[in-house]
Amino acid sequence: MPTLDAGTLEKTASEIFTGHGVPAEDAAWIATLLVRANLRGHDSHGVIRIPQYVAAVRRGDLNPRPEIRVVTDTPTLAVVDGDRGFGQVVARQGVALAVDKARGQGLAAVALRETGHVGRLADWAELAATQGLLGLVWANARGGLHVTPWGGAARRLGTNPHAIAVPGPDRTVALSHDFATSVWAEGKLRVKFNRGEPAPPGVMLDGHGRPSTDPRAYYTEPPGSLLTAGQHKGYGLALAIEILGGILSGSGAAGGDPVRFANGTLMVCLDPARFLPVADFHAQVAALLAWVRTAPLAAGAEEVLVPGEPEARTERERRGTGITIDEETWRQITAARDEVARA
Amino acid sequence: MPTLDAGTLEKTASEIFTGHGVPAEDAAWIATLLVRANLRGHDSHGVIRIPQYVAAVRRGDLNPRPEIRVVTDTPTLAVVDGDRGFGQVVARQGVALAVDKARGQGLAAVALRETGHVGRLADWAELAATQGLLGLVWANARGGLHVTPWGGAARRLGTNPHAIAVPGPDRTVALSHDFATSVWAEGKLRVKFNRGEPAPPGVMLDGHGRPSTDPRAYYTEPPGSLLTAGQHKGYGLALAIEILGGILSGSGAAGGDPVRFANGTLMVCLDPARFLPVADFHAQVAALLAWVRTAPLAAGAEEVLVPGEPEARTERERRGTGITIDEETWRQITAARDEVARA
Numbered sequence A, B: 001m002p003t004l005d006a007g008t009l010e011k012t013a014s015e016i017f018t019g020h021g022v023p024a025e026d027a028a029w030i031a032t033l034l035v036r037a038n039l040r041g042h043d044s045h046g047v048i049r050i051p052q053y054v055a056a057v058r059r060g061d062l063n064p065r066p067e068i069r070v071v072t073d074t075p076t077l078a079v080v081d082g083d084r085g086f087g088q089v090v091a092r093q094g095v096a097l098a099v100d101k102a103r104g105q106g107l108a109a110v111a112l113r114e115t116g117h118v119g120r121l122a123d124w125a126e127l128a129a130t131q132g133l134l135g136l137v138w139a140n141a142r143g144g145l146h147v148t149p150w151g152g153a154a155r156r157l158g159t160n161p162h163a164i165a166v167p168g169p170d171r172t173v174a175l176s177h178d179f180a181t182s183v184w185a186e187g188k189l190r191v192k193f194n195r196g197e198p199a200p201p202g203v204m205l206d207g208h209g210r211p212s213t214d215p216r217a218y219y220t221e222p223p224g225s226l227l228t229a230g231q232h233k234g235y236g237l238a239l240a241i242e243i244l245g246g247i248l249s250g251s252g253a254a255g256g257d258p259v260r261f262a263n264g265t266l267m268v269c270l271d272p273a274r275f276l277p278v279a280d281f282h283a284q285v286a287a288l289l290a291w292v293r294t295a296p297l298a299a300g301a302e303e304v305l306v307p308g309e310p311e312a313r314t315e316r317e318r319r320g321t322g323i324t325i326d327e328e329t330w331r332q333i334t335a336a337r338d339e340v341a342r343a
Helices: A006-019 A023-041 A048-057 A087-105 A121-129 A188-194 A233-249 A276-292 A310-323 A328-343 B006-019 B024-039 B047-059 B087-105 B121-129 B186-195 B232-245 B276-292 B311-320 B327-342
Strands: A071-072 A077-085 A105-116 A134-139 A162-167 A175-178 A266-269 B069-073 B077-085 B106-116 B134-140 B162-167 B175-179 B265-270
Touching: A006 A023, A006 A048, A006 A328, A023 A310, A023 B121, A048 A162, A071 B134, A077 A087, A087 A105, A087 A121, A087 B006, A105 B106, A105 B327, A121 A134, A121 A162, A121 A175, A134 A233, A175 A276, A175 B232, A233 A266, A233 B134, A233 B162, A233 B175, A233 B276, A276 B232, B006 B024, B006 B047, B024 B047, B024 B087, B024 B121, B024 B265, B024 B311, B069 B134, B087 B106, B087 B121, B087 B265, B121 B134, B121 B162, B121 B175, B121 B265, B134 B232, B162 B265, B175 B276, B232 B265, B265 B327
Parallel strands: A077 A105, B077 B106
Antiparallel strands: A071 A077, A105 A266, A134 A162, A134 A266, A162 A175, B069 B077, B106 B265, B134 B162, B134 B265, B162 B175
16 A cells, blocks of 8 residues: 655645645645644545545535635624535634634634535644634534434434544643544444444444444445444434534534535634633643543553544654555545646 | 422422521522422432532531622623532522623623532523523533543543533423433442442443442442543543533642532533524424434334433423432431421
8 A cells, every 4th residue: 555755645635626726725725634634543534535525526516716705703703604615724714713703702603604524623623722722613414414313223413523622832732532423433434344344333223223233234225324422422412513513504404305515513712811821721731631641541451541642643653654545545546636637 | 219299399408408508599499400300300410419418518518608709701701609609509690691691792601610519411501592592511520530531440530511402492492411421420320339230331440440330349449430421532521521611610620639529610602593593593403303303213212312302201200290219318308307497
C-alpha cells in the first residue's frame, strides 16, 4: 500500500479540488483538514473522501464557489446558509463567527445549513479551543441515515456526532472528544465489510432486527442498521442532535423523503474567562487530568488516556512515517488527479 | 411495602424540611421534586433522599435558609453561589435566570456552585422546555466520586449526568433525556446490593480492576468503580462535564481531597424562536418523532419510545395507584417526621 507524506497528499488533494472549481485557498483548507484526519488516525474522514466530494460536485450537490450568507445575525447567535458549499469552508466561517460573538458576549451559538460534509467535528471544537474558548458541536446528517432508534430495527437517524474541546494554555487544546452517537460510525463497518471481517457484537442489527456481526447483513436488502452507543443514552442524544443540528439550523431533521446530504450543525462557544480567571481555569483543568491519570489500571489496560491524546500521538507518528493509503483509495485519488491534470 | 399517594408523601416531606428550618415554600418545592422523581419511576432520586438531606442539614453541609447570590451577571451569563442551599432551591433560581436571559438574547448560560444535590437534571431541562426553551444541563458531583476513567480501575469521577429537554407546543415537553455518563447510576447498584442480586456484566469493576457482577465487590475495600457508558464516549463526556459543571461554576472538579458534596451545574438555554418560526419548530419536532416511530421493532422489543415517554407513563400510572416505598425508607421517613413533630 502506498505511503505518502502529509505535504504530498495535501498538494494532490488541493489540485483536485481547484481542478473542480474550488478557489485555491478553500481547496488548500479542505485538503489540510482531510489530511489532518489521516494524520490523527481517523482515515474514514481523510482523503478517502476525495472521490465522494468530487462526485458530489459533479452532481451539483456540492457548490465549489458558494455564496455563504449569514441569514440570522445577533450579538450572540447566527444562522449561516452555506449555499451547498464544502462543509470545511462553511464551518470555518461558522466557527469564526461563533468565536467572535463568544468573545463579545461570553457565549454564542452558530447554526449551519446547506453545508456539505463538515468532516470531523473535533476540528471545529478544537479551532475554538485554540482560540481560548470551550467549543461544543453537534451535527445531524440529513440524507445520510444509518442508525436505528433504540428498540427499533431500521435506519431512521444519522450517526449524529457530538464533540467538545477544552482550551489549554498558549493556544493548545487541553482535551477534545468527538464521537458518533452510534456504537460505530458507518465507515468502521465499511472497512470490516471491505476486508471480509466480522464486526464485534453490539454494533449492528441485520435487516430483520436481529443482532448480527456480519457486515454483509448491513449492506444488503433489507438493509441493516447501526445501534446507538450506550443503548437508550445514545438514542436520546442522537434525537436531540437532530433537533439542535438539523431543525435549529434550518437544515432539517431525519425523515423518509429523499434529500441531498447535508450536515446540519450547531456550535456553542463559551468563554471560560467570563467565569473565572483564565490561569485558574487552566490550572484546574490540568489538576483534573492529573487526577484521572492517578487511577490504577484496569485488567488488560495499558494506560489511562485523556480524550484527544491518542490522536495527538498518531499525528506525531504519522508526521514522521507518512500516511498509508489503501490501494483502492489511492487508485481513485490518482485517477481524479490525472483527470484534472488533463483538463 | 407501604403505598402512598403523592399528596401524602409531599406533605410528609414538606413537614420534615420545614421542621429543619427550611422556609415553607422552599420545603414544598423540594418535596414536589422528590415525589415527582418517584412518580416518574426514578425512586433513586425520590423520597429515599429525605434522610440523606436531613443528615446533611444536621452536619451543616446543607443550609436550610441560604442567601443565594448571583456573583456574575451579564445579559447572557450568570454564576450563582447557592450558599450551600438545597439544590432544588438554588437550581430553581438558576433556571429562572437562564430562561429570562435566553428570552432576551436567544441563548444564555447559568452556572451553579455551592449547591446541594440538584436531583434529576431532567427537572431543570424540562422547566426550561415548558417555558418554550431548549434546556441543556450538566452536573458534576464534587465529593461524590464513583466512576473510573476508561482504562482505569478506581473512582476518579462523578456519575456526571447530562440532560436535554425540547419544548413542545402549549407548555409541553416534546422529549427529554437525562442520563448518567456511567453505565449505571450508583443508586441502581445499591438497590442490587440491598437485594443481594447480581448486576449485569459491563456495569462495574471490582477494587482490583477486574470486571465484576457482584455489587458486594463495589461496597468494600478496595472499593469497586463504575464503568463509563459507551466506554471512551461516556468517559469523554464525564470529563467535559467536570469542566462545564465543576470548573466554570467555581464548584471545582473531581479530585483527591475530601470535600463537601456539591453538584456543580451548568445550564444552557436556547430559544428556538430565534432560529425559525415556533410553529415550524414544533411541526418539525413532531415529524421527527413520528418518523422514528415508523421503525419496525428489533427482535424482543415491544415499542419504539421517545425519551421521556416511559417517565410520563409511569407518572400517569402512579398518580392512580400511588407510590410504593420500601420498608426501610419509609421507616426512616416516619422517624424523621415523628422527630420533627415532637420538637
